[in-house]
Amino acid sequence: MKKTTQFKNHYIAIIGGSISGSEAANVLAQNGFRVVVFDMNKLPYGKIEDGLPNWHVNLRDRQIAEIDSKLDQENIRFVPCVKIGNDIDFIDLVNNWGFSAIILANGAWQDRTLQIPSTEKFIDRDIIYQNSFINWFNHKHEHDYFGKNYFIKNNTVVIGGGLASLDVIKVVMIELVKKQLYLKKGIDIDLFTLEKEGILDILQKNNTTLNELGIKKATLVYRRTANDMPLKSPKDERIESVEKAKLVSEKLLNKYVEKYQFNFIPLSIPVKLSEKNGKLSGLILQNVEIINGNVVPIENSFNKVICEMLISSIGSIPEKIEGLNYTNSSLKMRDERDYHVYGFENVFAIGNAVTGRGNIQESKQHGKQMTEIIIDKHLTEDAFEKWLTNHNNQIKSKVKKQLNSIIEQIKIQEIKSEEITQEILNKTAAIHKKLNYTTYKNWIFKNTPIRLEDILKNKDDCKCS
Ligand SMILES: Cc1cc2nc3c(=O)[nH]c(=O)nc-3n(C[C@H](O)[C@H](O)[C@H](O)COP(=O)(O)OP(=O)(O)OC[C@H]3O[C@@H](n4cnc5c(N)ncnc54)[C@H](O)[C@@H]3O)c2cc1C
Numbered sequence: 001m002k003k004t005t006q007f008k009n010h011y012i013a014i015i016g017g018s019i020s021g022s023e024a025a026n027v028l029a030q031n032g033f034r035v036v037v038f039d040m041n042k043l044p045y046g047k048i049e050d051g052l053p054n055w056h057v058n059l060r061d062r063q064i065a066e067i068d069s070k071l072d073q074e075n076i077r078f079v080p081c082v083k084i085g086n087d088i089d090f091i092d093l094v095n096n097w098g099f100s101a102i103i104l105a106n107g108a109w110q111d112r113t114l115q116i117p118s119t120e121k122f123i124d125r126d127i128i129y130q131n132s133f134i135n136w137f138n139h140k141h142e143h144d145y146f147g148k149n150y151f152i153k154n155n156t157v158v159i160g161g162g163l164a165s166l167d168v169i170k171v172v173m174i175e176l177v178k179k180q181l182y183l184k185k186g187i188d189i190d191l192f193t194l195e196k197e198g199i200l201d202i203l204q205k206n207n208t209t210l211n212e213l214g215i216k217k218a219t220l221v222y223r224r225t226a227n228d229m230p231l232k233s234p235k236d237e238r239i240e241s242v243e244k245a246k247l248v249s250e251k252l253l254n255k256y257v258e259k260y261q262f263n264f265i266p267l268s269i270p271v272k273l274s275e276k277n278g279k280l281s282g283l284i285l286q287n288v289e290i291i292n293g294n295v296v297p298i299e300n301s302f303n304k305v306i307c308e309m310l311i312s313s314i315g316s317i318p319e320k321i322e323g324l325n326y327t328n329s330s331l332k333m334r335d336e337r338d339y340h341v342y343g344f345e346n347v348f349a350i351g352n353a354v355t356g357r358g359n360i361q362e363s364k365q366h367g368k369q370m371t372e373i374i375i376d377k378h379l380t381e382d383a384f385e386k387w388l389t390n391h392n393n394q395i396k397s398k399v400k401k402q403l404n405s406i407i408e409q410i411k412i413q414e415i416k417s418e419e420i421t422q423e424i425l426n427k428t429a430a431i432h433k434k435l436n437y438t439t440y441k442n443w444i445f446k447n448t449p450i451r452l453e454d455i456l457k458n459k460d461d462c463k464c465s
Contacts, residue, residue, distance in 0.1 A: 007075060008032045009384045009417050011424055013099040015084045017071060018046025019063065019360055020351025021105030023367030026070035031375055034075045034421070036099070036428055040083035042447040044071060046107050047352075048360075051131070053167045054138045054452055055195040063360060072440040077428050080443065081435060085321035094323075094347065095394065097427065098420035100387040101379060104324075104331070104341065104349040105367065108316035108356050112329065114159070116270050122310075124148055126280035130160070130168055130313040137171050142449045152176055153309040154216035157283055159270055160313030161222035161229055163359070166256060168313045172218040173199055173260045180213035181206065190456050198259035210261060219263040219305060223288055223295045226250040226266060265305070269297065274304075283307035318353050330356055339370040346387065348374050388417060 010033055014021045017039040025035045043049055048063045071078050084090055084106070094102060111129035119127050132148055139145045154176070158169045174194045181187045187206055194202055203209060210217065222229070227246035231253060234245035257264050267288050274282035287301040317329035325332035325342050331349055332342040339354065341347040350370045351363040358366070392415055437443050 006032060007034050008379070009381065009388075010034075010100045010379045011036070011098060011421055012101045012103060012379070013038065013093060013097065014103045014105055016046065016105035016107055016351075016353070017044025017078060018048060018067065018105070018107065018351075019363040020107075020353070020367035021046075021103075022067040022070040023364050024103050024105055024350055024371040025076050026073070027368055027371040028375070029073045029075045032075075033375075033379065034077075036077045036079055036424065037071060038079045038082045038084055038088070040081070040086075042080050043444065044078060044080070050135045050138060051164070052138075053134060053171055055192050057192075057451075057453055059360075068440075068444060077425075078440050078443070079428050079431050080437070080447075082431060085319075085323075090321050090323040094344065098391070098424050100384055100391075101346045101348065101374070102344075103371070103374070104321075104347065104353045105351050106318065106321075107352040108318050110317050110319045111312060112315045112317055114270070114310075114312045114314065116273060118273060122273070122275075122280050124150075126153075126308065127310045127312070130164060130311065131316060133168065133311055134164075134171070137175075139449065141452050141455060152179075154214075155306045156218040156309040156311060157270075157305060157307040158218060158220050158311045158313055160220070160315075161224060162313070162315065162357070163231065165220060165222075165313035166231070166253075168311055169218050169220050169262050170195065170256075170260050172311070173262055176215050176218075177202065177210075177213065180215055181208075184208075184213050192453065192456070199261045200259055203261075216306075217261055217263050219265055219307075221265045221268050221270060221283075221285060221305075223269050224266065224290060226253040226264065228290075229253055265303075268303065269295070270310075271302070273307075273310075280308060280310065281306070283310065315357060316352075317356055330354075338366075339374060346378065348378070384417070388415075388420075391415070391420075 008031070012028055012033055012035050014025050014035060014037045017025070017037040021037055021039075022044065025037050028035050037044065041049075045064055045067060048060055048067070052060055054060070082088060084093060093099065109131060111131050114127070124132070128150060133150060136148055136150055139147065140149070152172055152175045156172045158165055158172065160168065174191050177199050178189060178191060178194060181189055181202075185206065185208060189202060227250040229249045232245045232248040234241040253264065256262075265285065267290070268285040269288055270283050271286045272284035273280060274284070283305050285303045285305060287298045287303065288295050289298055290296070318326075318331055320326055331354060333349070333354065334340040334342050339348045339350060341349050348370065350367045352358060355362065355366060395415060431437075
């Protein structure tokens, strides 16, 4: 692809400014395109801010710095606090804003629904979904946190098997031990130390046990086996590499089980809840077997576990936006399944929004590769001329319908691409004005929440002085 310093005609909207959205914006900006990045939140960091538990300080800060450097460019306008589908109708964005292409980089923010009967009455009390759980964990220390609050209980069961489910069960054990160490022994240990050193070591160092602290271990329930967990990616697709990665995954899980003191139950799926006095008390698990790679329930083979709280970490799916098509839980794509959205000539999707899963590296790569293809195949000058003609025709037919028969013959002016650009600038400037947004840097500075590690550091500094 050739780089240019002049702006190209296409003006592109990106929905979501995190890992994949900022990557796409950067590739487009570097190739001379102008871009508006909409994000529903104040900050464009997506799962990096609200998904990764906050002990991943270095990873978070590195990724945030990278997103900032990608978005803070002359030909990129960041527009925060705008949820497409709520604040701006998606079809309105496609038809009336003047963008010649739209890229969805909105990730996967809706938790997959647990398929167990009668969960509703326990939701957000004894049954919690991962996205809101980690959001609470990451932000509860902020003075202006007004989100949901959770009280973690003994005998919590986490359902899941990916990297995120391990983070979830770590949060459970860390929170329980932190609280009980303080209440029962007066020992105040921060979560960063608990995470780094592990619960077993901290208990031993402080001459205590889970039993003495009154803690009952949490349990991770997975429908496959430990070596099926995606904890280690194979270095290539050869059978030997895949097998090696599986063994490493199993070893890693066993290490986690010991270090963070939780139970692991493989080859099981949750099928029924039990309750006592209106509270969740147990969970019936059905045993399964893996046949040709598929999870197959074994008839009449069940186990019961004590379960006072259940956290579902079975994956996230894209939140549906009205106007787009979905098959089951995935965004419906055209033949070019990797990026081209069904039903639209100029709407594309990248990152978790398409893949529904994956990690930072995969989302970044997908964002970059797909955007390069989109530029080469769909953002040519010919494509722009075609889009402009269509856009003008649409406007003409709309206006014509509104005019009465006497003045029907008046020539309707063609809209020029500069006018379209100006209109986009005006509309986004109006949103910025409402938000009191001046520059990207100022906005980020003003809205980055206080970090827990800084609070703890200040506390330590105060103690010393
Ligand atoms: C608990 C947990 C732990 C993880 N641990 C790791 C790890 O250790 N290593 C790793 O590599 N990966 C990890 N991941 C995965 C990683 O965070 C994601 O794969 C990656 O961040 C996805 O990037 P994305 O840009 O595709 O989506 P997201 O980060 O989800 O970004 C989507 C953006 O779109 C915005 N948005 C959504 N809907 C709208 C809308 N309608 N209008 C406007 N804006 C919208 C959101 O606000 C967000 O900023 C973890 C994920 C979780 C949940």
